[in-house]
Amino acid sequence: MSQTIIKQHIPRDDLLASGHLACPGCAAPIAMNLVLKALGPETMVVLPACCWSIIAGPWPQSSLRVPLFHTAFETGAAVASGIKAGLVARGDTETTVISWAGDGGTFDIGLQALSGAAERNEDFIYICYDNEAYMNTGVQRSSATPWGAWTTTTPTNDPEHQPKKDIMAIMAAHRIPYAATASVAYPVDLVEKVKKARTIRGTRFLHILAPCPPGWKTQNDETIDLARMAVERRVFPLMEVENGGTWRFTVDHPGGSIEEYIRRQARFKHLTDRQVEIIQDEVDARWGILSNRVEHGT
Amino acid sequence: MKKVMIGNHAVSWGVLRSRVEVISAYPITPQTQIVEALSDMVADGSLPAQYIKVESEHSAMAACIGGSIAGTRTFTATSAQGLALMHEMLHWAAGGRLPVVMANVNRAMAPGWTIWTDQNDSLSQRDTGWIQLYCETNQEVFDTTVQAFKLAETVDLPVMLVLDAFFLSHTSEPVDVTEQEDVDRFLPQRDATFKMDTSDPHAFGALVRPDAYTEMRWQQQEAMHEARDVFRQVEDVWEAITGRRYGAVEAYRTEDADLLLVTSGTITSTARTVVDERRAGGEKVGLLKVKMFRPFPTEELRGHLGGVDRVAVLDRNISPGHGGIFAEEIRSALYDVPPEDRPNLFGYVLGLGGRDVTPTVISDIIDNCRSTARPEREDLWVGVEL
């Protein structure tokens, strides 16, 4: 074998139109396209404030070929709860409702509503495409910003102090039926997870790492490579959690030094070698914790 | 069917009769009994609605917005801090032209902590684009709840019905609960003007540039203007079914009056007794009850107040740095009345944080109003003892 041909696993119809307003090389539209391919046209999208508020196009446009509701920053999960309730009230139990939020709308301002919905086990899929900062407002730190990163609110002489929030653990703690991480560099894994999520009822959570060329200060054509490297080097392991207790890795994570991953992103260029080692230690430690969860389900 | 019930339950019964499809709410005193009763109705199957027990009022309104854009009739209830927390989403519902109906039980704003009534919570939401209807009795609360859906779904604007904490919310009165078949004729299932539909997909609420935002706001304002007439029609139909109507503004014994009290909410009932007493004494005193605060019934107020000598507006609210809010609004409405017909307006601020407004207080106000040629200041605080 040389190359595993994946096209037969990726549904052909695009529910996302060209001419959307994502920056060149943005991972967010790739993620959206793959998710909608997996879900099909019987899908409704709730869109709290995020880069996608722009990507979707200004009035009177829409880049989506499914219904889309733009909403306030912190309300993705709540509005999705309401839409689903409305559909069910009218007898429609089949249409999939997704809430499509950035890391700010998920890790920060939207966490309360998300937690509420997850605790109620609302029947929708919450998808966070995570570009690791408030990119739409011009790169300010969020609680998804990794330790050591530059943003406009964490300048290089005082970069991000905190490691990235463990959103998967938070979601797993809600004991929702399905939570998973996914990557634009692993389209089949992503599509399969979305398809699986679609068959499950209750709150489903998907966390997709979405490299951002202007925010990460990388080249436009590095997006997929960096997303892939994040997985391979265990910075962003691909996994799924069922009912909050069963953790499983879904691809191989060969590991190895994260140095290239860090050094290729100019948002980390101020870091000393020692600081890169600190990140490596953190990645290794987190991998240990995750492996333990996979092994012992805790 | 007549039942004795508290004001909060009058709301619940209105919601039941309106066949609301999605309810989303968060508890807060003094509205909690509304959503408790609804929980029972949903649980026992009498109200087959989806009930989302959200984790905050902000989410309550957000979920109602979701239910509404999905095409269903939605309802929530709140008070005070809860309403303030909803503020952002009140704009979203109104700007999105979603006919959400909400009951707000008027409660004063903290700090310090208070659970008793005044109108600052709802009046603080004046500019969010919601229709606001203030109620005086539990019967009116029930009727207004049902009417609110009719009005909201006709003009595609959200409606807030407002009742005083405790004086209505927790006070029992007999309520004639309109039969379901009658309400069904009045209020069929909602047929949404705009909704999410996978067979006709659209995006709602995208970025609007300066070249179109004004036009959308203009249409929202036009709908507000239209709501005055639509409310009249709604009351016509409701009256035909039930025999009851209230009016955006109710004039009580205003004929040949040289002094008119202007009230809203439960103070109105107290004021009625005072007016009756004074009329019995031969005094030409009348009462104007303002039910509809948004859209503001400007023309009706001008019609009633133009040519009257003195007007005493009783405000259970304060816009700090200005005055009582009804008083300021009415003062503004009267600017276009010819100077010779323009009444002398006294704005009284009273009853804040649930302080009782007794007949004596109102009687004293009438005396005060008659005793001076001009008000000393735009806000005349009643009963302040330092």
Added chain:
Amino acid sequence: MSERDVTKPHDTGRKIPPIAISETSTLVNPTGSWKYIMPRYEDRVAPCNAGCPVGIDIEGYMYLIGQGRLQEAADLLVRENPMPAVTGRVCHHPCEDSCNRASLDEAVAIHSVERRLGDMILAAPPPPAPERTREETVAVIGSGPAGLSCACFLARLGYGVTVFEAAAEAGGMLRLGIPEYRLPRAILDRQIERIQAAGIDLRTSTRVGTDVPWAEVDAFDAVFVAPGAHVGKDSRIDGAESVSAIRPGLEFLKEVNAGGRPDLGERVIVVGGGNTAMDCARSALRLGADVTVLYRRTPREMPAIPQEVREAKQEGVEFEFLAAPIGVAKEGGVFTGITCQRMELGEPDESGRRRPVPIEGDTFTTKADTVLTAIGEDCDLSFLPGDIGTTWGLVEVDELGESTSATVFAGGDVVDMPRSVADALGAGKRAAIGIDHFLREKAGEDVGEVPLDDLRFGGGNVSALRYSKDADPIPREAPVNQTVTWDQMNPHHFQTAPRHEDHFHDAIDLRSAFGETNFGLSQKEAIEEAERCLNCGVCNRCELCLIFCPDMAISRREDGGFEIDMRYCKGCGLCAAECPRGAVTMTREGI
């Protein structure tokens, strides 16, 4: 009473609706105007193709095998290489040295796949002879790989071809020099039969200059000279000429390959490090001798095919490196062995290999019953007329094999080029093109220059298919004649898979056998091996570009290719970066 009693006031016919509800898609935004660089589908040349001296579309036939189109794969192979069953066995396969897959795991075993396809071809009856479309006739001197290649391609180009072969049977060095255990005679015979079936007049036992005069071949419209190199070089061993036990290796091989089984005694020394030396050593082994190869440099400098060296070692051949024979050792006038000079490596010579330098005074003697010298062969060009230019005993030719005489072309071991079967086959193909071009020009056709650069696979040999402008069975997208390098590809989309190694005869049995030692791969293994091919530089419709395009700017064409809608392509370059095989190029041209 009904709802009708309340009038709904909305006027929905306004230019601007009451809310921000979408009315159009984002297709109205020409976001492609943002780009400053744009992608272009450009198929490139796989390095194996460029590295093949024959000029075979290896990547192309691997692709066809991968598609399950075995017959088309065979057709494409034989279109460029008239004897794949032979090269699949004896070629030194530089294609595998250039294979990009080596950077991933191991090179594709191209020779094994070629051999399997070659044997499949041999199993079928030969195709009908190509139509004779040209009046002209061409004489070919020599029926080795160069001569037969040239003859075959000329026949396909419509010419009448006569091949003059001095030996009794055709094949040249394939028959005379290569032992049977590497190239079974049945395979060679059938391969030659197929070439002959192209309508070639083969005259064996006919040495030009002896059996027929030069004038007879000169009467043809053109002549291709490819007689090979058959004269063993001087062994430079003092006194060797008087010792019959010291003999040229090639002469020994010819004897054995003709069926002779000479008695070499117990101990045989083979001098040299090339393929002839290996063939001598392994043949001598099969005659029962203990064999030592004496080579004046180190294993690294050996010109022999590494596989041959490996097999020789496995079979029991000993090697003595950094040693050169300098004299004859005798006891009582009887030859007992040779004296050797110890060498060390000095500065690199013109070939880039480090030059062996004698270590003063360090000599040794080694016993031998027979010494076979395999240090290279010279050509006998005495039959050529004097007006044909030669240098250092080799015919001077241009890139298409044309000598200083307009009608005379030459190739193979008589010209200055690497001496390999593949190079000879490639030279024959080039000369056929050169001769065709020359004859057409002579016939008054407006043929212009031969577009050599366009005919070559990258910088490699020429393609007969391209020269004839035949339909390419591989769908190609705007092909650019540049070899794709590993760093232009994206290795992340490939999985590692172990290379299928040929099956070998058990070495223990070899010493008395001349049967084929290498059994190659089974059909199933060969197909799996072909599927290891990465199809470097050539779009295989994997659609990763389409999947990763953030702008949905790429769509499928009906013919299976792709189209980029430049109205929406923002030029991010992800399609090019993620293309596994370097078939998308980013360019500023056209913006």
